[in-house]
Every structure is written in C-alpha cells, then in structure tokens.
Ligand code: AMP
C-alpha cells in the first residue's frame with residue numbers, strides 16, 4: 268500500500284474511533300413525557316433517528332389522546348383488529364392481570380377518565396359514579412383471539428402502565444440492529460440500558476426520591492436492564508387538602524393506598540418491568556414480595572414504604588448503593 272493511502276486510512280479509522288467514543292444524544296417529547304436517549308457507536312446518530320421514529324409510531328398506536336390511534340378506535344367501537352405490537356401488549360397485560368390478582372387491569376380506563384386523568388379537569392368522583400364505572404373494570408371480560416379485541420359495553424382499555432416499558436425494550440432492539448454498542452435511554456424517568464460505554468464501564472442509574480428531595484434513593488450500576496419506577500408523585504392533584512394520584516387500585520376505584528410510595532422494577536424485559544412497577548405499587552410490599560418469590564429470576568425490585576423503609580431483592584446486592592439504610596428481601 269502506498270504511504271499516502273495508509274495515512275488516509277489511518278486517519279479515517281482514528282476519526283471513526285473518536286466518533287464512537289463520543290456519545291450522541293437525542294431528546295424528544297412523546298407519550299406525554301420527555302425522553303432522552305444517549306448512544307455510542309459509529310452510526311449512533313442514524314440509530315437514534317430510527318429509534319425516535321419507532322417511538323412516534325408506537326405512540327400513534329396507543330395514545331388514548333389521539334382519536335385515530337388503534338386503542339382509541341377499539342375504545343370507540345368496542346371492537347377492532349390489533350397490530351402485532353398491540354397484540355404483544357395485550358398478551359402481557361392479560362397474563363399480568365392473572366399473575367397480580369387483578370392489580371394490573373388495562374380496563375381501568377373509564378375510571379381514569381372519571382377522575383379526569385385523561386384530560387385537564389381532575390376531580391374526585393361521587394360514590395355512585397365510581398360504583399357504576401368500576402362495574403365495567405374487569406380485564407377477564409375482554410375477548411381477545413390473538414387478532415381481534417372485543418370489549419363489553421362501557422369498557423375501555425389503556426396501556427399507560429406498560430407502553431413505555433415496551434417502547435424502551437423496542438428501542439434497545441432498534442439501536443442494537445444499528446450497531447450501537449452502548450446506550451442509556453430515559454422515557455420520562457423509565458430507564459433502559461444496553462452494552463457499555465467505550466471504556467467498558469457500566470451505566471449508573473439513580474432512583475428518584477418520591478418527595479423530590481435532593482439526591483437519590485440509591486444508585487444501580489448495571490447494564491442490559493430496564494429500571495422502571497412507579498410512584499404516586501408522578502401525576503396527581505389536590506382537592507380539599509387531600510392528594511389523589513394516577514395509579515388506581517382496581518378493587519376500590521381509588522388511588523392505590525398500599526403503604527408504598529415508590530416501586531422500582533429491574534428486569535431485562537422493559538414491558539414486564541413497567542407492568543410490574545404499576546401492579547406492585549397497587550399490591551403493596553407483602554404481596555409484591557410473594558410475587559417476586561414465585562419468579563425471582565425474571566425481575567428484581569426496590570421498594571420504599573410510607574415509613575421510609577427501603578427494601579431491595581437479594582440479587583440487586585452488589586449493584587445497588589445508597590446513603591440510606593436498606594433491608595434485603597431473600598428468596
Ligand atoms: P405507571 O406510570 O407505569 O405506573 O402507569 C400509570 C398509568 O397506568 C396511569 O397513568 C394509567 O394510565 C394506568 N393505570 C393506572 N392504574 C392502573 C392499573 N391498576 N392497572 C393498569 N393500568 C393502570
């Protein structure tokens with residue numbers, strides 16, 4: 268090879284090497300929330316553009332705020348065909364409904380609407396309204412044959428509890444397909460990461476304090492995992508001095524009051540982590556612990572109680588650090 272050719276080639280290699288050592292970042296607003304994505308890899312920019320397009324596509328399938336979304340069409344007409352992605356969310360949601368004794372119930376939608384969480388006018392409903400609307404909430408009455416969903420009269424569905432986690436899992440696939448070697452994304456605080464930084468180091472994910480205080484409940488150092496948190500502090504309103512938040516206990520129709528203020532689920536599967544964070548927030552510490560003991564290899568949890576007690580499941584030891592005292596839940 269001629270000397271000048273070698274110089275140019277080395278130059279190009281050095282340049283691409285430098286490029287993939289610098290992270291590319293992209294921010295967007297979708298699914299009602301701010302999202303940030305950081306990725307390493309020589310085509311990271313293109314990969315993130317594709318990821319953003321995928322997020323927008325999924326948002327258009329599931330947004331209850333958009334009349335033309337697949338979910339809105341089903342809610343309006345009571346029945347409709349589902350795309351493969353919606354089918355996957357349906358399967359997961361129905362299996363989690365069973366596994367969590369109904370704590371995760373996507374037919375909660377009419378109750379969310381009654382509380383005004385789907386629009387701007389939030390209010391505490393009357394007992395009578397709540398009783399009537401709650402009578403429609405029961406995911407076991409959805410008919411779903413793998414292709415078409417049929418709801419009962421008055422029922423409506425909402426994938427708000429699982430959609431962001433599914434999406435972060437899907438984004439990881441898109442990034443990997445595009446040669447990304449390391450990435451961390453946060454979809455409104457729901458985090459998923461893959462690979463490593465160019466120096467081989469892992470990702471550090473801070474768990475937010477539910478009272479918005481400084482610092483973190485703790486920090487996880489890890490990779491190839493979704494880290495998804497549910498808490499009443501994310502969306503709420505106040506009426507007559509009382510606070511009402513957006514995670515509803517399907518057995519009462521009221522905001523969940525299980526004694527937990529924050530639930531973080533760590534799992535390889537984003538959608539599962541998201542569904543379980545919402546469900547465990549409804550179930551409370553003891554039932555969440557029972558659920559974890561049935562499948563400790565699929566997910567882990569960090570729980571904070573109203574009394575300020577912090578718990579982590581045993582496999583998180585070694586990746587979790589905190590200034591707070593915490594107890595370890597063993598199998
Ligand atoms: P997350 O932030 O993942 O905990 O999800 C909360 C969102 O899920 C809410 O804004 C509602 O759209 C929906 N939701 C609230 N309560 C439930 C429930 N018990 N089961 C299923 N979805 C719910």
Ligand code: MG
Pocket residue numbers: 427428429497540541542543544545546
């Ligand atoms: Mg969730």
